[in-house]
Amino acid sequence: MILSLGLFSQGPVTVQAAGPLRPVVAAVHVHSTWSSGDLTLDELIARARALGVEAIFLTENHLQRFEYGLPPLRNVLRYRVEYPSLLSRGPEPFLEAVRAANARQQEVLLIPGTEVIPHYYWTGDLWSGTLTMVNAQKNILAFGLYRPEDYREIPAIGNPGAAHWSLESLWLLWPAVLAVPGVWLLRLRRRRPVRLQHFQLTVERRYTGYGILCLGLGVVLLANNFPFRRPPVSPYDPNAGLRPHQAVIDFIAARGGLSAWSLPEARDHQVVTVAGRRATIQTEPYPSDLLATDRFTAFGGVYEDTTTFTEPGQGWDRLLADYLDGRRAAPAWAIGEAAYHREGQAGKRFGDVQTVLLVDRKDPAALLQALRTGRLYAVQRAPEVGLILDQFQVLLPQRPPAEAGDRLALRVGDRPEVRAVVRSTDGRRVGIQVRLVRAGAVVQTQRGDTPVSLSWTEAPLPADTRVFYRLEVHGPAGQQILSNPIFVQTAREEAR
Template identity: 30%
Template sequence: MKVLKKVLFFYFLLTIFSLSVQSKEFTPIRIILHINSNISEGEYSLREISNIAQKEGIEGVIFTDKALLKWEYGIWPLRRIIKKTVEQPSVFNYGIKNYLEDISRLNKKFPDLVLIEGLEVSPFYYWEGSFFKGNLKMYNWHKHLLVLGLDEEGYRNLPMIGNIRGLAKNFSFFKFWPLVIVGMGILFLNKKKYKYKDFQGRIWGEPLPGLNFLGIFLIGAGVLFFINNWPFSDFRYTQYQGDLGITPYQEFIDYVGERRGLVFWAEPEAESKGEFLGVYFESRPSIEEFLNTQGYTGFCVFYDGYREIGRPGGLWDRVLLEYCEEVRSHPVWAVGGLSFEKGDLAKAIKDLQTVVLAEKKGKSSVLSALKEGRAYVVRGIRSLDFFLEDFSLASDLGEEATIGGRLSADKEVTINIKAKFLRQDFSEVQLKLIKNGKVIKESKIETPFSASFYDCNVKKSKSYYRLEIKAKGLHLITNPIFVKKVEL
């Protein structure tokens, strides 16, 4: 009896404490991200993109122009001298400082929009085959990551192929070895068949043509290798080391994470093959990297991220379960990436948006919401018209949490869902409530609706719930809400 009283008293205190804490009110902000302007591969200027987005009712734009579009192949052993380089417009060419300042100025011209800078980065590619045999091939250029939330210096030092500053590890005196060759060449150049000094003190001698020629050759070779070794540093990796697996991507993710930035896998299921300027290229889907890298913020579930990863029971659920089982230190969040370069921007905006739940309307709040998973993705021709008013959980301990949040429960949680079409009511939608990768509730319901479901089966130490809503011209995916079981 005494034990029961203690349990009830503890439960009472916990409930009172939970109710006394006011849950935060979040502001839904509809944004678009993963857009290229004409600074890199895009058709529209930053200003034109902002103007079109505002007309379509968008409240925030995250620009992710290509950081660096540069491919280089050099012939061994003078790869930095005898080389072919192809370079196209990118942020690094335009100037990182200029890019950041342009977006900062636009924020003042569009006060109703939250405009945020970011970059699309291909950290690594590698070569196989031979230029001379005609079978040269470039791999993995199209494995892209989106980077947000860094400062100018952080972007400037991104570890990616083509960015010497980002890949240089340490200064190496060994790289000065060509000076030894130059010194030997000078010695051979001064070699004489015989020497004598005349009465005026001048030294005369007959040259040795063979050794003199060797001296000239060694001096020339030494100078070439000296130039080739610039900037006299060791590098994390190069494009000539073959397939390095997840290593370059994990190092990139770690770099961004150490600087409190955000990094998302873009189009992780996309595959690319083709030929460009006589060189063949191939990039396989980033499935292995998605599964085996750690610490990234999330991925673009649309486009090219749903079929294998984002679907119920897919690879996203697998990595979320790894987080619940403490195999991963961070959860993985979903966003929607337009991957837009050219075409009808207004049409693209109507098809895909990410709605973030921010504490207030502003850059830092939007980035914070994305980092903490307070977002849902909605796509389809009716996506702009659909509004998810509530997806939240309430536990039997009196705690509440919304998308991206966490709460504690003993045995039971209540799932609350409320949604509507802003201009077209009385449409049927299909709900899928997903728990730990499995659909536990599936129903059809007419909008507008407000529904509650109960789960009395909270058993695992940590679980999660996420939601999918489908209708004609609509597909919505939320980020998960996590539940920690507390034994009373």
């Protein structure tokens, strides 16, 4: 027999011995006064320092501009609302402010990022009160973009920097030709003689009114078509589907950044009145969209709302299985998503939802690499106490331990052991439940007071086995830990 060691889509993978890893507690998805937050960067740093948070992944609003226009002149007869954002204030001063804050201190590192609205669209009718703006909260988070042009060119709805010239631009410029008949009509004179009893008159007819009308129509149509470039997507296109979202994900990846689906099971429903007319703002939960898109880095797996996508056997496990089977280009890591704007908003407190990154050094590059490779876990804690995942590893004799995000190549017949240790932040005893999930199924459940240790050993693995292990921990008052997976695959046996 010959053993084939082609593992995963990346080729042969083994776990290399690494230096000691230390946990860095981070708040991910945080807004400051640079967009919709109430705290300045320095105030966020001070609050994080007081709570033991060592990194803040900022997600300032990319573009907060919403508009609705009446057909057929949607760009002329329109109502627009705009809120502070990176594009309205300029990404250059934001990036400089982040750089300066990191230069002043190193206790709390700031990672620049943005929250992008790839697409929203309108349904219904303004006059009947059924007008609805759909998917304005189906957003993508971007991290690790350090150049102003990376923000200016994100192909998001309403972003003029993402519009481009095309053959369609010629069509949008066509009203300019109305200047020709307009000027001709202004200059046109038609004379005809009128014979009276004793003399003859010449009557001159001018077409000034028609010329002005023609020129005016051209000006209005040009104003409606300005800036004559094709936008990435239209707010009046209900059939765009997930194309705009995948385009944003791919753009961020091409620029070297990391992307994350934001709050996939949160629901947004508001009714507003504009100029005496009723309009609805609505975003339904969209966990299935994570299965229909690819190449994003992460998603909000733990946040202060009901979630089902990460339940054993549900969407996340199907996504990970598709990755193992080669049907997806990349896995997706679960992060703790704070979605923090201000203290007390929707009952939120800074630091209650955390992402703990495992790094060999504390700097922005290492934090981003930990997020890129899945070496992290998500936490929701209570104000007085939290939970810590001291250990989550897959072990084999005489092999370096595999950590979250690792891909472990095994031989046929190997019996990997999974070990985990959970304790409380202050050493007190907290009653918890720990579940080990293997390829979407719970294979071990352990209940007890912290510290809790779990150990589980596989049966001998047959050839061409592809599995993953991940951990769920639940405690009182909504406390939880969600680990990221460790992937395992055995060699494939082929006939000689």
